[in-house]
Amino acid sequence: xNALTASAAIASGRVKLANVRQRSLVEAKVRVLxxxxxxxxxxxxxxxxxxxxxxxxxxxxxxxxxxxxLPPRGEITDRNGVPLARAFPxxxxxxxxxxxxxxxxxxxxxxxxxxxxxxQIFPDADQADLLRRLKSDKPSYLIRRVMPEEAxxxxxxxxxxxxxxxxxxxxxPQGSLGAHVLGYVDGExxxxxxxxxxxxxxxxxxAQRGRPVSLSIDMRAQGALEDELGRGMMxxxxxxxxxxxxxxxxxEVVALASLPSFNPNRSxxxxxxxxxxxxxxxVYELGSTFKPLSVAAAIDAGVVTDLSVRYPANRPLEIGGFxxxxxxxxxxxxxxxxxLIHSSNIVTAQVADKLGGPALxxxxxxxxxxxxPYIELPARGFPLWPRGHEKSxxxxxxxxxxxxYGHGIAVTxxxxxxxYAAMVNGGVWRPATLFKVDPAKxxxxxxxxxxxTSARMRQLLRMIVVDGTGKSANAPxxxxxxxTGSAEKPGGKGGYNRTSLVATFAAAFPMDxxxxxxxxxxxxxxxxxxxxxxxxxxxxxxxxxxxVIPRVGPFLGVxxxxxxxIDISDLSPLVGNGNGE
Amino acid sequence: xxxxANRLRSVGWLVLLGLCLALVLVLAFRVNALRSQIxxxxxxxxxxxxxxxxxxxxxxxxxxxxxLKVWNDVEFGYAAPGAGQYLEGERQLAALSVPTLADAPAPxxxxxxxxxxxxxxxxxxxxxxxxxKPLDAKAEKIEAKAEPRTAKVVHDEAVETLxxxxxxxxxxxxxxxxxxxxxxxxxxxxxxxxxKPAKVEKAxxxxxxxxxxxxxxxxxxxxxxxxxxxxxx
Numbered sequence: 001x002n003a004l005t006a007s008a009a010i011a012s013g014r015v016k017l018a019n020v021r022q023r024s025l026v027e028a029k030v031r032v033l034x035x036x037x038x039x040x041x042x043x044x045x046x047x048x049x050x051x052x053x054x055x056x057x058x059x060x061x062x063x064x065x066x067x068x069x070l071p072p073r074g075e076i077t078d079r080n081g082v083p084l085a086r087a088f089p090x091x092x093x094x095x096x097x098x099x100x101x102x103x104x105x106x107x108x109x110x111x112x113x114x115x116x117x118x119x120q121i122f123p124d125a126d127q128a129d130l131l132r133r134l135k136s137d138k139p140s141y142l143i144r145r146v147m148p149e150e151a152x153x154x155x156x157x158x159x160x161x162x163x164x165x166x167x168x169x170x171x172x173p174q175g176s177l178g179a180h181v182l183g184y185v186d187g188e189x190x191x192x193x194x195x196x197x198x199x200x201x202x203x204x205x206x207a208q209r210g211r212p213v214s215l216s217i218d219m220r221a222q223g224a225l226e227d228e229l230g231r232g233m234m235x236x237x238x239x240x241x242x243x244x245x246x247x248x249x250x251x252e253v254v255a256l257a258s259l260p261s262f263n264p265n266r267s268x269x270x271x272x273x274x275x276x277x278x279x280x281x282x283v284y285e286l287g288s289t290f291k292p293l294s295v296a297a298a299i300d301a302g303v304v305t306d307l308s309v310r311y312p313a314n315r316p317l318e319i320g321g322f323x324x325x326x327x328x329x330x331x332x333x334x335x336x337x338x339x340l341i342h343s344s345n346i347v348t349a350q351v352a353d354k355l356g357g358p359a360l361x362x363x364x365x366x367x368x369x370x371x372x373p374y375i376e377l378p379a380r381g382f383p384l385w386p387r388g389h390e391k392s393x394x395x396x397x398x399x400x401x402x403x404x405y406g407h408g409i410a411v412t413x414x415x416x417x418x419x420y421a422a423m424v425n426g427g428v429w430r431p432a433t434l435f436k437v438d439p440a441k442x443x444x445x446x447x448x449x450x451x452x453t454s455a456r457m458r459q460l461l462r463m464i465v466v467d468g469t470g471k472s473a474n475a476p477x478x479x480x481x482x483x484t485g486s487a488e489k490p491g492g493k494g495g496y497n498r499t500s501l502v503a504t505f506a507a508a509f510p511m512d513x514x515x516x517x518x519x520x521x522x523x524x525x526x527x528x529x530x531x532x533x534x535x536x537x538x539x540x541x542x543x544x545x546x547x548v549i550p551r552v553g554p555f556l557g558v559x560x561x562x563x564x565x566i567d568i569s570d571l572s573p574l575v576g577n578g579n580g581e
Numbered sequence: 582x583x584x585x586a587n588r589l590r591s592v593g594w595l596v597l598l599g600l601c602l603a604l605v606l607v608l609a610f611r612v613n614a615l616r617s618q619i620x621x622x623x624x625x626x627x628x629x630x631x632x633x634x635x636x637x638x639x640x641x642x643x644x645x646x647x648x649l650k651v652w653n654d655v656e657f658g659y660a661a662p663g664a665g666q667y668l669e670g671e672r673q674l675a676a677l678s679v680p681t682l683a684d685a686p687a688p689x690x691x692x693x694x695x696x697x698x699x700x701x702x703x704x705x706x707x708x709x710x711x712x713x714k715p716l717d718a719k720a721e722k723i724e725a726k727a728e729p730r731t732a733k734v735v736h737d738e739a740v741e742t743l744x745x746x747x748x749x750x751x752x753x754x755x756x757x758x759x760x761x762x763x764x765x766x767x768x769x770x771x772x773x774x775x776x777k778p779a780k781v782e783k784a785x786x787x788x789x790x791x792x793x794x795x796x797x798x799x800x801x802x803x804x805x806x807x808x809x810x811x812x813x814x
Contacts, residue, residue, distance in 0.1 A: 064623075065623045065626060065627060068623075068624075068627040069627060069630055069631075082641070083637075083638070083641060086634075086638065088634075088635075088638055089631065089635070148639075171638060173638055173641035173642045173645055174641075174645045174646060174647075175642075175645055175647060176647075177645065177646055177647060219646060220646065222646070223646025223647065223649075223650065226646075227646075227647075227650050476663065476664060477663065477664030512691075512692030513692065550661040550663075551661045553661070554661065554662060559662075559664075559667045560662070560663055560664035560667065561664055561667065561669060562664040562665075562690075563669065563673065563688060563690055563691070564690055564691060564692060565690040565691075565692070566692050567691075567692060
């Protein structure tokens, strides 16, 4: 009985237990199933992802050697392959206030101490600006370009908030040299001013940017020209200076300088007046340097056949109330070589008058004086070409006369250089270019003067340097020929300002077989002790040319030679020595 | 027995398959390892080249024209060479050793002329006695080697070597035929003519070879004929 009751009790308990067990078993199975399903799903998802990666995703970018070495912007070199502008991974100084996380001081030392320490490394930085940036909680550039050794010194300060991101920047190893030719690249990577702007597309094109673009510039000649122009500018306290060296046969610009210059490495500071190119963009009345061109036009036209014919020079020419006078009287009469040697306005005006306006105008137009200069640079000034008669367009008599000695017409120094090249190279005018030209494939150009005229002009230009106003440019052994020009600047009373001059020297060398034209120009030079208190070109621009030519000649393949010279013996008897302008 | 042999064979195949797979895997690993090695080397080359660029740029910067000028002003004081430091040619070299007499006239100075014109005028191109056409430089060189007595001095080369010896700065630009139309006209036919004799020579040489070949080849048909004859017999 007892056993029965007990078993019944147990049985009821067992049933309950069995139920519990069964339920928990089912629960466990369900859980296992769920877990297994989850595992399966995860496995499937992983597999699917692998399949997706394998079949549909693009492979990770593996840059090839050539791609990795392709510069982001093409290199620019000079004619000998010296790099002038290259993409360069430089350091910048970046301030990151969140270097220590969101909270807490970003700097270990106080901002004042850090700013003072940075000032010791970068003396030309603005301390107040640095302090403002260090105190602000926004990240910003402190300095855009940092040299490696400077970076090391900053690193030694022990400030984790000062970071040096390596950035691709445009770098000009030669600094401000040739700045107007090269131009600069702004913060957004866009080229401005010079060849950087002209070649923008080519420099960024992936197919072309691997090859450097070589210009016609020779860096050594550029350095010498800028150096001597800078020296001349300092000595004469001039406002500015411009110079150019041009290959007479190909039109290649070997050096082009406009001073004062700017530093293209500091593109943030390049937005100023200094980017204005005085050689290609600024027009000047270049004065007496035009006289040889007028004489060449007269010889070419057959108006001047006998160089011994004398013209009266003892009193000012009066044409329609306008007086043409010389700097000082040169005697009762002068012949053409003497007029060039002494730089006589009166005689040149008479020769031009004999030649006539249409012929002179035609020659000047053929020399490109009535259009913007031919060069790749974007900044090209339009000349002030004299307005002619309202109907016929012909120049008035007085205009012809003033143009003949370089007044009433304003052109850029580049115009003058191209015209001189045409005058000495045998008479063919060619456009100037900043790209390297194969001498065998020089542009055909257009004939302006006969070869015989050119030969005669070489003699006359050489005589000006041997006997006349250009003596200061006579570099020994280089057979220099050229002409001074000291033009008064427009302004002030009576149309011209007597005290402010533009002093120019236009030269070519070697005169027996001309290879290069050199132009040096000073804007408003003053009479100083260095120039014997004279302001005219013979005292300031001439010596610059005389110093530049010996420095650049040997680089450019012209060696000094005392045994060679152009033969001027047939003209020498025509001139008596004397001093002119 | 047969069943076990079959099984053994299939196991063998499986083992072989496994072995091959393992080998392929090993090969694949090795290929990939090599590839990543190449990649590493390439990236190292890139890094080194960039480093080189960096150093080169730094060097260019430190030695830029303005810096060199400052150094020259302060330290060295070099000046541009004068006319006395250059020698034009044999004549000037010889003149160096001759003392100038007290009553000697001033030396005659002449304008420079294109060297090529002088050279072509002084030494006209050598004409072949057979064809009447000028020989080119190559033919002349060959002749010079063969018969040194009849060798001609090539003026341009002689001038150049002398200039090299004297350390003269030589105009490196190729001569410009632009304005000098007559010179360029002269050059063209000369160049054309110069090419022809070489061809003629080649043709002659080829003809000679064919002759020798022909002479060697000539007996062969006879021999063949002899064989044929023997075979017929």
